[in-house]
Amino acid sequence: SGATDTEITCTVADIRDGDYDVHVYVHGKGFARVKQQAQVGVLVSKVTPNTGSINGGSLLTIKGSGFAKFASHNFVKLGDRKCTVTKAVSATELQCRVDKAPENQIAVDEWGSEKEAPEIETVNVTVSVKCGNIAICNSEPRESNKDMKYTFDPDLTPNVLKVMPAAQLTNPNFTMPLAPGGDVTVDVSIATKLSVCDKCFEVYIGDEACSEVKAKLVKKLPPVPPAEASTLSQIAVTAVIPNTVAVGNHSLTVVHRDAGSSPSHNAFVFPVITSADLTTAGVGGGLEVTD
Numbered sequence: 001s002g003a004t005d006t007e008i009t010c011t012v013a014d015i016r017d018g019d020y021d022v023h024v025y026v027h028g029k030g031f032a033r034v035k036q037q038a039q040v041g042v043l044v045s046k047v048t049p050n051t052g053s054i055n056g057g058s059l060l061t062i063k064g065s066g067f068a069k070f071a072s073h074n075f076v077k078l079g080d081r082k083c084t085v086t087k088a089v090s091a092t093e094l095q096c097r098v099d100k101a102p103e104n105q106i107a108v109d110e111w112g113s114e115k116e117a118p119e120i121e122t123v124n125v126t127v128s129v130k131c132g133n134i135a136i137c138n139s140e141p142r143e144s145n146k147d148m149k150y151t152f153d154p155d156l157t158p159n160v161l162k163v164m165p166a167a168q169l170t171n172p173n174f175t176m177p178l179a180p181g182g183d184v185t186v187d188v189s190i191a192t193k194l195s196v197c198d199k200c201f202e203v204y205i206g207d208e209a210c211s212e213v214k215a216k217l218v219k220k221l222p223p224v225p226p227a228e229a230s231t232l233s234q235i236a237v238t239a240v241i242p243n244t245v246a247v248g249n250h251s252l253t254v255v256h257r258d259a260g261s262s263p264s265h266n267a268f269v270f271p272v273i274t275s276a277d278l279t280t281a282g283v284g285g286g287l288e289v290t291d
Helices: none
Strands: 018-021 037-040 043-048 059-065 074-078 081-090 093-098 121-131 137-143 149-152 159-164 183-191 201-205 211-220 232-240 248-256 265-269
Touching: 043 121, 059 121, 074 093, 159 248, 159 265, 183 201, 183 248, 201 211, 201 232
Parallel strands: none
Antiparallel strands: 018 037, 043 059, 059 093, 074 081, 074 121, 081 093, 121 137, 121 149, 159 183, 183 232, 201 248, 211 232, 248 265
8 A cells, every 4th residue: 555646555455345436535635526436346367377288287376356365265267167276375366276177078098198189278267255254255256357368278288108117217128017105207298388397297196196206308309290390398207106005007197387287197006016025936937036
């Protein structure tokens, strides 16, 4: 808040939505003649980033006004897709994570790659607020303007190319399977304009996040006609699988902080095999044991 000879700036307290007459009182001079009304409600003025993966997973920052103090009182939608509010920074800023796309909207082949190239889609961003504060809680959420846009862009969607134990990077003959507590390397293609850094990526086995994530540029991929220049890079993302991951088949996804999530890729996690597990074998032989 502040004032000059020609302008007064102020922050409105929590009041119900509606149109209000504006009154200005100047100390020592009295009330000014003002024939203006102010509209009070939820406003979205900026969405960052405003483009991301068709599979969701992007962390968005939404700027505006009229947001609730508690994250659970704010609801964000990108078209028909939900963006779960993770933090209500202030009455003018929210952070939300774009929900994953429904499985039936992502067609993939037996290798986990998309069968058909999906189309780009631009949608409206809306914020609904259930309660401005504890005293003002509406039976129906207040809804923001709908002129801010977000684009689901297949060209920004990371794509899993290959999943393998990390040791295979240096030893192609290494055949140990993925296991709880073990390393995994995921080759991913991303748009060349995206940043490559350890903190840029997250790897998930099911809903569990892998730790010690490291990312390295492998190469720029050949351009896809009719493009003349490469628009994709191959990145090797290495991480440690959580010890708590159950044995069995899981969906593996890679999330880039600025682009969002890859499609799900099948990854089978095997039990950890120790030397104690190999002290007996069938009478028919055939088991190779290395000390």
